[in-house]
Amino acid sequence: MRFTSLLAPTLKDDPADAETVSHKLLVRAGMIRQVARGIYDFLPLGLRALRRVEAIVRCELDAVGCQEILMPMVCPAELWQESGRWTHYGKELLRLRDRQDRDFCLGPTHEELVTDIARRDLRSYRELPRNLYQIQTKFRDEIRPRFGLMLGREFVMKDGYSFHIDRADAEREYRLMFDTYSRIFERCGLRFRAVEADTGAIGGSLSHEFQVLAESGEDAIAACTRCSYAANAEKAEVRAPSASTGTSRARESVHTPDQGRIEDVARFLGLPESAFIKTLIFVREDGSTLAALVRGDHQLAEAKLRSASGASTLALADAATVERVTGAPVGFAGPVGLAGPVFVDRALHGIRGATCGANRADTHLVGVEHGRDFGDNAIFADLRQAISGDGCARCGEGHxxxxRGIEVGQVFYLGTKYSSSMGATVLDAAGEARPLEMGCYGIGISRTVAAAIEQSHDDDGIIWPRALAPFAVEIVPVSMRDEAVITTAEALHRELNAARVDTLLDDRDERPGVKFKDADLIGLPLRATIGAKGLARGIIEVRRRDDGSVEEIPVEGAVARLRELAT
RNA sequence: CGGGGAGUAGCUCAGCUUGGUAGAGCACUGCGUUCGGGACGCAGGGGGCGCAGGUUCAACUCCUGUCUCCCCGACCA
Incomplete structure (x- = not known):
């Protein structure tokens, strides 16, 4: 490919609306362009990177027996009504109406559609297992899209679904997909970690996330330094503390005017935040409330509370509800005398001399003690987010x-959630109809592109992993006025292409500095610089983008050497 | 949805406080010089200031409405 015919509008300035590195660099390198919030054009270079990821995904999935299909982006409401998600999915589901006034939605995921295929076309256990996937544009009307390709509303996703006669086979497939995903991300050249994950709104019971490790990641993941256990910090089980904390003292109330935040009260009273009990009020789906207690310096993990309380959905109570339940404005809730179910993090078991809200305006209680002052209606559980140094509950020894991670893939064991609600059954060997056991497996293709950049870049631009680079080699003729330079560059370009090495020839009549800067920005793994001085000595200079190392190679045999370096 | 910020040339921004009919750098066009890390000179082209109203002799500047984009949002009990 010639630079002069490539649409690659590189920019010197960072775009004003970009925050993250990958967003800035993708735009500056002329790879993507924003069209609306969370919606982007892919320009040729960006598309090539995207296609690289797709190709790896296809190659690995096809190799383990998955079959590619393509389902519609516009989905009829009926199927979503059948599964119940038409009403439950929420505002992320973009709904539309056609000219006949029929309801549709843009598919944010395709369990309904694929289950519909399965129930129509799969009849017998003999046709199982099946693993169907697609690579397609998805739409989720995110509340707050951000960070370019990281959290778009429209994005490219590979979603796969498998069908089995029983749970054992579904779990076998789950492990197969787990291994396949590991291979995919390895091939992409990414540093990642597979972590146990919350199963979230989709449901199911067994799930791993594939997290690309990057400082800018939005997910916190906890990994044991001793054993192989790693999990989303939301889910990571925290080992129960061995000893209770604090010293006993008499309970008394203190006047704390306008001190509603733990941070403020802690300063006001001169106490550490860890000596506080944080009391949060939640509302269940049916409108009933519950309280959750964590230590002042800890963070509640909502997913843990959800499973401890058995509530399918939980929402933090609004100010009016808090006042009704606690009898005090927000900021002064506490467990003492609080009615209703109270879920308590294990770190508070046996706590003494603690401080908490008094359920009275502008008042806190000090000297609060578990057992003496609260605990009758307490249900102890692991409720908080893991933090660095917490004990690993899995091996019992490590910490x-x-x-930080960027979630680029997730594998789920789904069970019969969709097959049951949508009547997708097959006959087993005994002739009995059984709902299909399902698994589902996703990879954020466009997000993977962004994650690769978050993980691999420097001040000058992108440093593509070989496997994802839009081109393998960029040829930079230092001058477009020098016959020998041009001839050599053209020949190298031609021969590399013939040798199936994707090559970009910067044939612009620009000064060398401009070309070098753009080459660094675009970030192809190898740059072959051809200049008059080098040619006089019969050499071409090859520079690696990742470590900046330079190798001079003879013009004779340059193709073979470059091909070697490129693979 | 709540809070904050911003929409002026392709990009990054200045100009609005104190209304008088729009500017810089980069990019772009032509010519010349230059040519191994974002060159220089000269000469050019391009926007009427997100949109819609209003006030005024006069609005990018003031007022009202609206749209779009960006950032933050249990952390508090």
Whole structure:
């Protein structure tokens, strides 16, 4: 490909609306362009990177027996009504109406559609297992899209679904997909970690996320330094503390005017935040309320509370509800005398001399003690987010180190959630109709492109992993006025292409500095610089984008050498 | 949805406080010089200031409405 015919509008300035590195660099390198919030054009270079990821995904999935299909982006409401998600999915589901006034939605995921295929076309256990996938544009009307390709509303996703006669076979497939995903991300050249994950709104019971490790990641993941256990910090089980904390003292109330935040009260009273009990009020789906207690310096993990309380959905109570339940404005809730179910994090078991809200305006209680002052209606559970240094509950010995990650893939064991609600059954060997056991497996293709950049870049631009680079080699003729330079560059370009090495020839009549800057920005793994001085000595200079190392190679045999370096 | 910020040339921004009919750098066009890390000179082209109203002799500047984009949002009990 010639630069002069490539649409690659590189920019010197960072775009004003970009925050993250990948967003800035993708735009600056002329790979994507924003069209509306969370919606982007892919320009040729960006598309090529996207296609690289797709190709790896296809290759690995096809190799383990998956079959590619393509389902519609516009989905009829009926199927979503059948599964119940038409009413439950929420505002992320973009609904539309056609000219006949029929309801449709843009598919944010395709369990309904694929289950519909399965129930129509799969009849017998003999036709199982099946694993169907598609690579397609998805739409989720996110509340707050951000960070370019990281959290778009429209994005490219590979979603796969498998069908089995029983749970054992579904779990076998789950493990197969787990291994396949590991291979896919390895091939992409990414540093990642597979972590146990919450199953979230989709449901199911067994799930791993594939997290690309990057400082800018939005997910916190906890990995044991001793064993192989790693999990989303939301889910990572925290080992129960061995000893209770604090010293006993008499309970008394203190006047804390306008001190509603733990941070403020802690300063006001000169106490550490860890000596506080944080009391949060939640509302269940049916409108009933419950309280959750964590230590002042800890964060509640909503997913844990959800499973401890058995509530399918939980929402933090609004100010009016808090006042009704606690009898005090927001900021002064506490467990003492609080009615209703109270879920308590294990770190508070046996706590003494603690401080909490008094359920009275502008008042806190000090010297609060578990057992003496609260606990009758307490249900103890692991409720908080893991933090660095927490004990690993899995091996019982190690401790957690926290990392930031970008979720690029997830594998789920789904069970019969959709097959049951949508009547997707097959006959088993005994001639009995059984709902299909299902698994589902996703990879954020466009997000993977962004994640690769978050993980691999420098001040000058992108540093593509070989496997994802839009081109393998960029040829930079230092001058477009020098016959020998041009001839050599053209020949190299031609021969590399013939040798199936994707090559970009920067044939623009620009000064060398401009070309070098753009080459660094675009970030192809190898740059072959051809200049008059080098040619006089019969050499071409090859520079690696990742470590900046330079190798001079003879013009004779340059193709073979470059091909070697490129693979 | 709540809070904050911003919409002026392709990009990054200045100009609005104190209304008088729009500017810089980069990019772009032509010519010349230059040519191994974002060159230089000269000469050019391009926007009427998100949109719609209003006030005024006069609005990018003031007022009202509206749209779009960006950032933050249990952390508090």
């Amino acid at each position: 957690y180190a926290l990392h």
